[in-house]
Amino acid sequence: MPHVDKSPRKGSSGIPSAQSPFLETDRLIVRELKTDDWPAMETMMLEPRVTRFMHLQTWETPEGRRAWFEWTIANQTERVGGNYNWGFIVRDSNEFVGWIGIGDSDRKELEGDRSVGFMVDPRFWRQGFMTEALTAVLDHEFSVLGVSRVIATCEVENVASARVMEKAGMQFLRTMYDADPLEGNYAERHHYALERGGTGNSPKL
Numbered sequence: 001m002p003h004v005d006k007s008p009r010k011g012s013s014g015i016p017s018a019q020s021p022f023l024e025t026d027r028l029i030v031r032e033l034k035t036d037d038w039p040a041m042e043t044m045m046l047e048p049r050v051t052r053f054m055h056l057q058t059w060e061t062p063e064g065r066r067a068w069f070e071w072t073i074a075n076q077t078e079r080v081g082g083n084y085n086w087g088f089i090v091r092d093s094n095e096f097v098g099w100i101g102i103g104d105s106d107r108k109e110l111e112g113d114r115s116v117g118f119m120v121d122p123r124f125w126r127q128g129f130m131t132e133a134l135t136a137v138l139d140h141e142f143s144v145l146g147v148s149r150v151i152a153t154c155e156v157e158n159v160a161s162a163r164v165m166e167k168a169g170m171q172f173l174r175t176m177y178d179a180d181p182l183e184g185n186y187a188e189r190h191h192y193a194l195e196r197g198g199t200g201n202s203p204k205l
Helices: 035-045 062-078 129-143 159-167
Strands: 008-010 016-018 022-024 028-032 084-090 096-104 114-120 149-155 171-179 186-195
Touching: 022 129, 028 129, 035 062, 035 084, 035 096, 062 084, 084 129, 096 129, 114 129, 129 149, 129 159, 149 159, 159 171, 159 186
Parallel strands: 114 149
Antiparallel strands: 008 016, 022 028, 028 084, 084 096, 096 114, 149 186, 171 186
């Protein structure tokens, strides 16, 4: 079980938020994204193996990538939509591993739905770091923020992301051809969800 700062306060969205939340797992420190993380984030945004299933036109130019990064920092500072943008690092080496973004969903089916997305540096693939970080963030959503449900999608070819969501306890709901809410890119996508009270591989849904 990750260590979580459980001192919530209300953000501008009405979602409780901890002041500078700080999560710890066996191998990782999961903390809010910082402006100093920009070089590591841009490296991932430029890596085709990371972005091949993301199709974000806004990331195709240096200006677009930087603007997106600054937007994430600003949204997290103001808690717009209850957004959290997490950066996670290796405890022993302080190496930046990846990012998790979570906030109010643009494709919610139930009131209060939150959606999550993530990316991880390929140097740390197939080591369980992404599942470890996502599990800690989901625990924070449910046990600290009192969120009712978190949802996520991935393209059907993105087997690795689907596996991460399943290992973190999320349950497969359906596969459908739909549009990404950010830029309207249509693709065949798997849909996953986890409700508060779900544990392990048998989530309550």
